[in-house]
Amino acid sequence: MSSEALRLFAVFGFGVVLVLATGFYCVVTTRNMIRALIGLELLTKAVTVLLVLAGYLSGRIGLAQALAITLIVIEVAVIVVAVGIVLNLYRHHQSLDTEPLRNLKG
Amino acid sequence: MNLDIDVMLVAAFVVAALVTVVAARLLRAVIGLALTSALVALLLFRLHAPIAAVFELSVCAGLIPAIFLVAIGMTQRLTAEDVAVRRHEKTQLFWALPLVLICAGILLTQVPPLLTFAPPSTVQTADVRHVLWNQRHMDLLGQVAILLGAAFSVVALVKEAAHEQ
Numbered sequence: 305m306s307s308e309a310l311r312l313f314a315v316f317g318f319g320v321v322l323v324l325a326t327g328f329y330c331v332v333t334t335r336n337m338i339r340a341l342i343g344l345e346l347l348t349k350a351v352t353v354l355l356v357l358a359g360y361l362s363g364r365i366g367l368a369q370a371l372a373i374t375l376i377v378i379e380v381a382v383i384v385v386a387v388g389i390v391l392n393l394y395r396h397h398q399s400l401d402t403e404p405l406r407n408l409k410g
Numbered sequence: 411m412n413l414d415i416d417v418m419l420v421a422a423f424v425v426a427a428l429v430t431v432v433a434a435r436l437l438r439a440v441i442g443l444a445l446t447s448a449l450v451a452l453l454l455f456r457l458h459a460p461i462a463a464v465f466e467l468s469v470c471a472g473l474i475p476a477i478f479l480v481a482i483g484m485t486q487r488l489t490a491e492d493v494a495v496r497r498h499e500k501t502q503l504f505w506a507l508p509l510v511l512i513c514a515g516i517l518l519t520q521v522p523p524l525l526t527f528a529p530p531s532t533v534q535t536a537d538v539r540h541v542l543w544n545q546r547h548m549d550l551l552g553q554v555a556i557l558l559g560a561a562f563s564v565v566a567l568v569k570e571a572a573h574e575q
Contacts, residue, residue, distance in 0.1 A: 365459055370538055
C-alpha cells in the first residue's frame, strides 16, 4: 500500500471509528425509540464509508459500490419496518420511551 | 487525491454525526442525520463511487429523513399555543440572519480562494453496472425481495393499527 493510500486510510478510518462510536453510544444510552433508530442509521453510514474505502484501496470499487447500494436498500427497508413498529408501539403506550417495553410478555 | 479536502469532509462528517446525537430535539437530530448523509455522499464521490453517492444522497438524505419526520409528526403533536411560542422564539433567533448572510457574502468576495477543489478523475461507471447485473445478480433479487417484504410489513402494520382504531 502506498503512503498516500495509507494516509487516506488513516483519515477515513479515524472518522469512521468516531462515527461508529457515536452511533453505538446513541443506541446504547437513549431511551427514545426514534433516536435509537437514528443511532442505527449513523452506524450504517459509517459502515458504508468503510466499505467503499476498502473497495477504493483494493482497486475493486465496482464491487464495493454494488455492495454499498445493497446496504442502502436494506437500510431503507429496515428503517421503514422499524418506524412502522415504533408507531404501533406509540399507539399502544402513548410514549416513545423504551421502558414500557419491559412489560412485554413472551 | 487532495487530502486537505478529504480531511475537512471527514471532520465535517464526524461533527454532523455528533450534532445528530447531541441535539435536544428530535427534529434537529433528523436534520443532522440528513446533513450526515449528504456528507457521506460527498465522501463516496471523493472515493470514486458516484453511483453509490447518488443512492446515498437521494435515499438516505431524502427519503429516510422524510420517514422520520412523518413519524415525529405522528407522535409529537403541538398545540396552537406551542406553535405560537415557537414562532416567537424563531423570530427572536433569526432576525439577524439576513444581515449575517449579506456580511458573509461581502467578506467571501474579498477573500481569495483558499482551497483548490480538485474533482476526482474520470471514473468507469460501467464497472458497477457490470458487477451488479453479471456478477451480483442474486443481490438484486435479494434487494427486490427485501423491498417487497418491507412493503408488505408496513401494509400489515398499518392495517393492524387501523383495525384497532
